[in-house]
Amino acid sequence: MSIFHLAYHVDDLDKARAFYGGLLGCTEGRSTETWVDFNFFGHQISLHLGPVFATSNTGKVGDHMVPMPHLGVILPQDDWQTLADRLTAAGLDFTLAPVTRFADEPGEQSTMFFHDPAGNPIEIKGFKDMAGVFAT
DSSP: OOOOEEEEEESOHHHHIIIIIIISOOEEEEEOSSEEEEEETTEEEEEEESOOOOOEEEEEETTEEEEESOEEEEEEHHHHHHHHHHHHHTTOOEEEEEEEESTTSTTOEEEEEEEOTTOOEEEEEEESSGGGGGOO
């Protein structure tokens, strides 16, 4: 699979560094006074100072209304669980606490939603079987 690159705004690079680097454990890459890159679970995100995009809970997925738009990543289930445990222990305020949805169906997944300090919504999914990511 290819590596994606996503660039978006944050309002404070120090808070972004503490969140993405410190809490999520992403490795920092290049930076200037106005942006910073991170290795976001094998993908490149570039966080630039600027106005954060508007979001709202308009995405209906199963029984949940989720923030749209949002960014995210899909991890193997064990890695997802390790991250979910770390974020829970850190007292992160989840928009949607770690949960498994679509149990025993194609596409069964664990998911959690939260916001970065600038308010950007993030979803982290976990799959026991990565072949289920594109299941119909």
